[in-house]
Amino acid sequence: MERHRHRSIFVLVSIALFLAIPTLGFTALMNLNTFTADPTVAVSANGQSAVFTEDQYISPVSLLLIPFVVPGNALSLSFDYNLAVAPGNEDYFHAKLFDLGTGDSLTGFDLGDVGGLEGTHAGPTLWDLTSLRGQSVGLVFDLGYGYDDFGLESVLTVSNVDLSTSVTPVPEPGTLMLMVSGLGGLGWVSRKKMFKRS
Numbered sequence: 001m002e003r004h005r006h007r008s009i010f011v012l013v014s015i016a017l018f019l020a021i022p023t024l025g026f027t028a029l030m031n032l033n034t035f036t037a038d039p040t041v042a043v044s045a046n047g048q049s050a051v052f053t054e055d056q057y058i059s060p061v062s063l064l065l066i067p068f069v070v071p072g073n074a075l076s077l078s079f080d081y082n083l084a085v086a087p088g089n090e091d092y093f094h095a096k097l098f099d100l101g102t103g104d105s106l107t108g109f110d111l112g113d114v115g116g117l118e119g120t121h122a123g124p125t126l127w128d129l130t131s132l133r134g135q136s137v138g139l140v141f142d143l144g145y146g147y148d149d150f151g152l153e154s155v156l157t158v159s160n161v162d163l164s165t166s167v168t169p170v171p172e173p174g175t176l177m178l179m180v181s182g183l184g185g186l187g188w189v190s191r192k193k194m195f196k197r198s
């Protein structure tokens, strides 16, 4: 009886570990040089940051990735931004994931208007991508102006655009059932062996 209990505990622990594995994340910085940039967006050589300055003719000034194919094992997308709005300016930073067909932002993946009059607006942002796995969407960062904008001196930096994926693919329910029944079968076989021995 004591051995049976140990085996049951072993099986339960194995299943728990197996279920826990997909939550481990691997992060990789996206290369912003693979994005489409307007002329006044300067992407660093290593692709890890982009500096947006205002354009006399283009607004908003954009850094765009189309399509952004969300990996099947995606966990999250995070990035840092810093918008320095200069005196006499009213400018805004926008970031969103959007539908490639309609151009509409996806619910829960639109940072909204960040910025305003003179001052610094900065922060990290993290979006949970698990609901978008396998989808092709658009990703855009841009710098635009407001009604009381009378200058072109504001500067936006976007950096550390980080795509986090799970280390191992999340198991399909069918695979998991197979594994559970496999473990159950092993338990049954060894129990049978033990029964014969005794």
Ligand SMILES: [Ca+2]
Pocket (backbone or CB within 6 Å): 054, 089, 090, 091, 145, 149, 150, 151, 152, 153, 154
């Ligand atoms: Ca401005």
